[in-house]
Amino acid sequence: MPLEFIHLDKGSQFLGPEDRGFLINLTKARWSDNACSEAIKLLRNFTQLYYTLKCPESKAGEKASGNTDLDELEGDESYQAPSKEDKSGIQFAIREMVYPNVGFVACNLADPSDFAHFVLSKLADRKDYKKPRLPFRILPVQRICEAKAKSVEHCVKPILESTLAKDEFPYRFSLIFRGHSGGEYLSNNEAKSVVRNCVWALNPNCVQCIKYQDYAVIMDVFDPLFVVGVAKDFQKLASYNTWIIRHGVKTDLGTDSEDDISDDPTLSEEEERKRKLRIKRKRRAEKAGLAQREGEVKRSVEELEKCGERDGEGEEDEPGLNGKKTDDFGALNGEEDEDVDSDNE
Known part of the structure; x- marks a missing residue:
């Protein structure tokens, strides 16, 4: 299906509820301008190829509908313009974060999760793609809301309806809470409980697993915001870790015994x-x-x-x-996440 775009707010400096994009964890180093450039460069390397796949019948040079006016964005310092050869219309912008080893790249894609899966799959399958110099973990963020139970429930349902609840198939899913929270905001267990109940309310046939799942629901809290995205083939693609993919992912995942x-x-x-x-x-x-x-x-x-x-x-x-x-980016794919969901084990 053709690409769908949303409005990318060029004037926003910080993360907001209207943003979608990619939460990028830089392991073993602090986030910097170099990391921003490297992350943008990595994502942009695949925009034209992704556009060609999604819009094979589009004419050369024609951008998909719903694109934000590029002229309005060029004056913004945080906006990263596509290359001249890029006809996709996919745009990126940096959002400032207060944490030292994580960045956020906002984009105008309606479904950043599908693009993230595309990028990581290409990195894993093709040896001729240049691997990124820095060790990134690229996590898609499809919705952002207030870190309150009711807001999370309302926010996560549209994502689950298009993935785990698109039919009655018994999909296998895991819940991964990467951050830390406290005070008046959602805790680890509260966030997982809300999302888990939403999954089973929409598709009671789904099974919660830790390894070899079809979809991983990734959550984080950046007070006062809650971010969430659904990643496909999360363990198969080395927990979306470019460093591990650079050294080769496992082809034989073995027998799953997590049910x-x-x-x-x-x-x-x-x-x-x-x-x-x-x-x-x-x-x-x-x-x-x-x-x-x-x-x-x-x-x-x-x-x-x-x-x-x-x-x-x-x-x-x-x-x-x-x-x-921080993670040990030298671990084998998936192994560093074995105890992430320890409360689910």
């Missing part, structure tokens, strides 16, 4: 936590080559929680985009 750790809505919160911790203990023992004894006495909930804390399962150890913790 049993998905949330069970029939259990209480205490029973669910106990069940997940028991599964984790069993898996760790199997990895270590230790056999589980048949009649092993079950531990109390308190002991299981202590066991989880010693193994680093707490949410405070979750890697974040907000400059508080």
